[in-house]
Amino acid sequence: MCIIVYNVGGFHLVINNKLIKHYLKNVLFINGTAYAGKSTMVKMLAEKYDLLHCGENYNCVPEGIFSPEEYPNIFYTKLMKNWQEFVNRTPDDYNRWVVECSKEYEEFEITYLIHMSQYKKTIVDTNISLETLKEIADYNQVVIMLSPQSMSVDNFFARDDSEKKFLKEQIMKTNDPEKTMNNFLECMAKINSQENYDKWANSGFFTIVRNDIIKDIKLETLEIIEKHFGLKKGI
Numbered sequence: 292m293c294i295i296v297y298n299v300g301g302f303h304l305v306i307n308n309k310l311i312k313h314y315l316k317n318v319l320f321i322n323g324t325a326y327a328g329k330s331t332m333v334k335m336l337a338e339k340y341d342l343l344h345c346g347e348n349y350n351c352v353p354e355g356i357f358s359p360e361e362y363p364n365i366f367y368t369k370l371m372k373n374w375q376e377f378v379n380r381t382p383d384d385y386n387r388w389v390v391e392c393s394k395e396y397e398e399f400e401i402t403y404l405i406h407m408s409q410y411k412k413t414i415v416d417t418n419i420s421l422e423t424l425k426e427i428a429d430y431n432q433v434v435i436m437l438s439p440q441s442m443s444v445d446n447f448f449a450r451d452d453s454e455k456k457f458l459k460e461q462i463m464k465t466n467d468p469e470k471t472m473n474n475f476l477e478c479m480a481k482i483n484s485q486e487n488y489d490k491w492a493n494s495g496f497f498t499i500v501r502n503d504i505i506k507d508i509k510l511e512t513l514e515i516i517e518k519h520f521g522l523k524k525g526i
Contacts, residue, residue, distance in 0.1 A: 308426040311401060317408040319520050320417045320424060320433045323491055324483050325443035326450075327436035327501045328512060333416045335513050340522050343407055345415035351396070351403035364392040374461040378471055382481035389482055393418040401427065421494045434516050435491050435498040442504060443483045444476055 319342070321329050330347050337344035345351075352365060359366035367388060371377055380388070397419055407413055417424075424433055448459050458475070465471040492498060497519050499512060517523055 311405070312427045312429075314405045315401070315408065315427055316429075316432075317412050318404050318428070318432065319412070319414040320419065320428055321414070321436060321516075322417050322419065322421075322424070322433070323436035323498075324438050324488060325479065326446050326504075327438040327443070327499075328509070329416050329436050331509060332434075332436065332512060332516055333414050335509065336517060336520075336522065337414050339513075339517075340412070343411045343413040345404070345407075345413060345417075347416045349415075351399045353399075362395045364388055365395045367392070374458075375465050375471075378458060378462050378465065378475050380478065382474075382477045385478035386481040393420060397423055421490065421496070424496070425494075430496065431519060431521060433496045434519060435494055435496045436501065437488060437491055437498060438483075438501045440480060440483045440485065440488065442501070444479045446504060447476065447479050 319336075321333055323329055333346060334344065336342060352362075357365075359370055368377065400415075400417065400419060401423075404413060404415060419427075448455050462468055462471045462475060492500075499515060501508075501512075
């Protein structure tokens with residue numbers, strides 16, 4: 292049985308994941324690859340069903356309590372020299388950081404969702420790993436949304452997203468913007484590799500694949516997801 296272990300004053304406090312799962316029964320999770328429509332679906336479902344909306348990269352880490360020594364990947368952007376350093380990392384280093392950052396965020400995200408969802412049904416654009424989701428959520432609480440690597444990489448900067456705009460601005464400020472842009476897109480390709488895609492696709496969770504960026508299928512996708520979550524029944 293998988294457990295979540297916390298170190299408290301030198302002693303191990305062991306929490307059975309069945310208990311975590313019980314307290315997360317009021318949470319709906321959407322995860323997957325970039326440019327698959329996750330943020331859009333979370334927002335639309337939250338508005339339609341009056342759910343607590345935890346969008347992409349929502350802040351669940353309390354400030355002033357933890358240190359870079361404890362969570363080096365979460366604190367990386369505060370400790371780095373500048374954003375040029377960020378956009379010029381190698382694809383392997385960038386991928387490692389994304390994976391490790393997600394691991395560090397999990398305990399914050401889980402405890403935050405337990406706290407918030409006791410008051411209101413919650414939907415989250417999450418980075419919680421497949422392995423953890425299998426331990427803390429039922430099949431009908433999770434949707435995996437996927438897009439092909441070419442779509443997620445080629446259209447990374449096509450969205451009207453403040454974070455993407457900021458990153459593009461930083462890339463344009465480098466000594467060689469073209470080289471930096473190519474490198475950064477290689478980072479995105481590494482994160483959205485076929486290997487990672489296959490892990491999502493074979494996760495055993497309910498999965499939706501986006502193959503067309505021209506046709507507007509938001510309403511059709513919304514209907515599929517709300518049916519899977521049981522929202523139309525008022526669950």
